[in-house]
Amino acid sequence: MKNFCVFGNPIEHSISPKLHNSAFKAFRIEANYTKVLLENADELKKTFLKLNLSGANITVPHKEAAFEICDEIFDIAGKIEAVNTIVQKNGKLFGFNTDAPGFLKAIKEFGKIKSALILGAGGTAKAIAFILHENNINTEILNRSKERIEFFKKKGIAAFSWNDYEPKQYDLIVNTTSAGLKDESLPAPKELLDRLLKTAKFGFDVIYTKETPFLQLCKENLLTCKDGADMLLYQAVLAFNLFFDNKYDEEKIAEAMKKSLLN
Ligand SMILES: NC(=O)c1ccc[n+]([C@@H]2O[C@H](COP(=O)([O-])OP(=O)(O)OC[C@H]3O[C@@H](n4cnc5c(N)ncnc54)[C@H](OP(=O)(O)O)[C@@H]3O)[C@@H](O)[C@H]2O)c1
Known part of the structure; x- marks a missing residue:
């Protein structure tokens, strides 16, 4: 079972667990996505490792802190110095920004x-x-x-x-x-x-x-x-695909995630 979550403060309002869990179900992936309230940005890396996460999303106000803790930064995340998606591989943290x-x-x-x-x-x-x-x-x-x-x-x-x-x-x-x-x-x-x-x-x-x-x-x-509804949906679609080496079809992920919004 792979574990994922979204970190933020506040976090109660986040619909990311709904979107990602719905896509796990559609693709029959054994994984779970939760939300984690993180008050202190300094605790981000420690908490990520303690929860044994395969990946995470990061929302307000921790995107800059997420940029700081990654071992490698990709694409536009480097220019804007903010990370909203972290993928963990062999203990290394890879940072991306899918908002853009x-x-x-x-x-x-x-x-x-x-x-x-x-x-x-x-x-x-x-x-x-x-x-x-x-x-x-x-x-x-x-x-x-x-x-x-x-x-x-x-x-x-x-x-x-x-x-x-x-x-x-x-x-x-x-x-x-x-x-x-x-x-x-x-x-x-x-x-x-x-x-x-x-x-x-x-x-x-x-x-x-x-x-x-x-x-x-x-x-x-x-x-x-x-x-901003489609922007929210697509940042989640692109993050989901980064969690799984971009092997899924974006339209199919979007379809599965959209279904979760109807319930
Ligand atoms: N749809 C999506 O997927 C998505 C993704 C990310 C964020 N968001 C939303 O984007 C919004 C902004 O997030 P953020 O992280 O960029 O915020 P932020 O870093 O706190 O930036 C807020 C900006 O808004 C300005 N501002 C705040 N209140 C204002 C007002 N009443 N009148 C004029 N300017 C005002 C601030 O100006 P000053 O510099 O003068 O203070 C600042 O430039 C939030 O509502 C968030 O939920 C949506």
């Missing part, structure tokens, strides 16, 4: 995108900005405050705070802030969003538990829109 490619799969149905503006500059903004940049999409960051934008500037991605920004035209606008998650606030001043959304084509919000005021405003401006 998960987002890319989620926006595939939008078709060709040449430019994007990302609202927010936290961990999710990093994942999305770097994968878009790597895919030759002209990407800029707009954040409420100045502190977090330096990381992007240093890595060659244009980044602005509300105070030093002049609106431009973008194909895609993405909300990666938690504005609207537990309240009815917008991720940027309304007048600014009104100007941006008038000329944009696509709107995406990483929040998946409700229709946020940002998505409502995108709809009022007749943009084609999506919430």
Whole structure:
């Protein structure tokens, strides 16, 4: 029996066990996936080894700590210095980030995108900005405050705070802030969003538990829109496949995981 889990704080809300256990069942894999509340990031490696895990997912606020404990880092995880998937092989920990490619799969149905503006500059903004940049999409960051934008500037991605920004035209606008998650606030001043959304084509919000005021405003401006549900699903699909050497068909994993959401 192989053991897997998701680490986070808080963790109660996580649907990752539901998604992964459903896929284990569909492929008749003898494995179990649980959720683990981790309060102290310094305990991540010790806990991972103590639980004898074959792999794990890591969610807020431990993705940077997960990056630190891995023996080897792959793909975009190195650029954004955040790991959401760890695979253990022969005692070695291999780190990946599937939030970024998960987002890319989620926006595939939008078709060709040449430019994007990302609202927010936290961990999710990093994942999305770097994968878009790597895919030759002209990407800029707009954040409420100045502190977090330096990381992007240093890595060659244009980044602005509300105070030093002049609106431009973008194909895609993405909300990666938690504005609207537990309240009815917008991720940027309304007048600014009104100007941006008038000329944009696509709107995406990483929040998946409700229709946020940002998505409502995108709809009022007749943009084609999506919430974060598919991003969440695809990051899990890609993580599952990394746990098993990419030997399963992604569409079949997605199908099994989607079924679990209907129960
Ligand atoms: N769908 C998915 O699969 C998926 C995956 C990952 C994360 N998420 C969601 O993404 C969201 C962000 O996560 P994160 O880890 O990136 O967060 P984070 O690292 O804490 O970053 C939060 C960012 O949002 C900004 N912000 C927060 N509240 C704001 C407000 N009221 N108005 C304007 N800006 C605000 C912050 O600006 P300052 O710098 O000015 O403080 C910061 O740039 C969460 O809701 C999480 O659940 C979804």
